[in-house]
Structures are given as structure tokens and as C-alpha cells.
Amino acid sequence: QKEVEQDPGPLSVPEGAIVSLNCTYSNSAFQYFMWYRQYSRKGPELLMYTYSSGNKEDGRFTAQVDKSSKYISLFIRDSQPSDSATYLCAFHTGGFKTIFGAGTRLFVKA
Amino acid sequence: GAVVSQHPSWVICKSGTSVKIECRSLDFQATTMFWYRQFPKQSLMLMATSNEGSKATYEQGVEKDKFLINHASLTLSTLTVTSAHPEDSSFYICSASPASNTGELFFGEGSRLTVL
Numbered sequence: 001q002k003e004v005e006q007d008p009g010p011l012s013v014p015e016g017a018i019v020s021l022n023c024t025y026s027n028s029a030f031q032y033f034m035w036y037r038q039y040s041r042k043g044p045e046l047l048m049y050t051y052s053s054g055n056k057e058d059g060r061f062t063a064q065v066d067k068s069s070k071y072i073s074l075f076i077r078d079s080q081p082s083d084s085a086t087y088l089c090a091f092h093t094g095g096f097k098t099i100f101g102a103g104t105r106l107f108v109k110a
Numbered sequence: 111g112a113v114v115s116q117h118p119s120w121v122i123c124k125s126g127t128s129v130k131i132e133c134r135s136l137d138f139q140a141t142t143m144f145w146y147r148q149f150p151k152q153s154l155m156l157m158a159t160s161n162e163g164s165k166a167t168y169e170q171g172v173e174k175d176k177f178l179i180n181h182a183s184l185t186l187s188t189l190t191v192t193s194a195h196p197e198d199s200s201f202y203i204c205s206a207s208p209a210s211n212t213g214e215l216f217f218g219e220g221s222r223l224t225v226l
Contacts, residue, residue: 008151032213043116043203043217044154088153092213096142102153 001026006089006101015110019076023089023101026070030099032092033065035074037085038103044088048074079108112138114206116218123194124226131189131221133204139184140206144215145177148201160187194225 006023013019021035032051036044048063050056056063064073076083089101113136123129133143141162146154158179159167166179176198178190187206191198201222205215 034213034215036215036217041201041220041222043114043205043220044215046214046216049214090213090215094213096159097156098144098213098215100154105151 003027004089004091004099004101007104008102010105010107012107012109013079015079015081015108017079017108019074019079019083019106019108021074021076021087021089021104021106023072024070025072025091025099027091027093027099028070029093030091031094033063033072034090034092034098035061035063035072036088036090036100038088039085047087079106081108081110084108112136112206112208112216114204114216114218116204116221118221119219120222120224122224122226125195126193128190128192129194129223131191131202131204131223133187133189133206133218135185135206135216138206138208140187140208141184143181143187143204143206145179145187145189146203146205148203148220154203157189162187191223194223196225199223199225 035048037047038044053065053067060077062075086103088103091099115134117132143160145157157172160179160181162181181187203220205217
């Protein structure tokens, strides 16, 4: 079993749709949960950062962590064409290394 | 959020030459920086962890003599691709964290290397 599983997509949605991006993980030691957005030919940008189970909201973005199921999600409301990017989930144990998912490519069609 | 600057954003070089890429944390000090390589449509591959004032820690399969990393100050790490060959062509990205143990990483813009 891989340490992190993330569907690479691509995921194509119409503008205004609610987008749900997900990752599962197997390492119980993960304490920090993150979502990064990466536009083509750019470095990743930190979108959401959470520590505990539950929801965290920031504008149109909601990050959800379910430690009991080892499952994290990122929801994007009212998706826009500018949201078209690759979204990477990431996990950290509190040590030095961050583990990244493969990334999900999202396309929001106008 | 914290800012990490990476330079150059793209470089083209001849086979056999060396190329240096700089990564700077502009508004925070970073005792640790990370270097990644990314192939098209693939995720980030960690190459090495750069530690200020000490030797870098390389991931398995990454050639230390090929990819030289220097972390001379708390705000600057450099990656030198020595004797570059076409197979070294890739997108190289650095990251740094204001806190060493939370995983909250801030990335540079990336450097696209093309070796002819």
C-alpha cells in the first residue's frame, strides 16, 4: 500500500461547480495536512494547512481532515477557470520530510 | 505567506557544462531547504535536504557529485548541476520552511533546465 494515494485525474468541471479533491494515507504518524496548488511551470503554492481533524475554511476553499479514516479532502466552491491547476495533498509527521501526493489535475471550463 | 525566490527561472546550457540554481528565503531564515525535481505531469521528487552549515542529505538514487548543494547561509541554498547532460533537463524546485517541524513549505518559482 502506498503511503499516500491521490487520483491524478484529470478532473474537468464547468465553471461554478463544487470541486472535491481527495487523498488517502496510511501513516498514522502524519500530524500536519496540507494542500498545495501548482500552476503549469510554476512552483507549488500553499493553499491550506491543518493540524487536526475537522474542517478549515478559507474563502472558497474548505479543507477537511478525517484522521480516523485517514482521508483528507479539499473542496472548492464556485470554481473558476483560474482554479485550473494541479492540486497536491501533502503530509508531515513533525520530522523533516513532507510526503506529497501525485497531484490531481483540475480543469474548470468557462 | 513567506516568500522564496528561485533564480534563474529558466536556463539553457550545452552538454558538459555546469549550471547553478539559487534559492533564497526573502523574509525568513531557513535552516533547512529542500530541492525537488519534477518531470512533466508528475509529482515532486525530493532530491535532497539542504542544511545550513552542514552537508546536504541526498535521497536514494540521487548522485551527490552530480547535484552539488551548498547552504552557506540561513537564507541561501544553491544547487549546481555539474557536467549536465540532456537527461538532466527538468524542472527543479526549491522549498523552505520558517519552522523546521511543521511541514509548512514555501516554494520557489522553479527553474526549468534544458541541456542541449
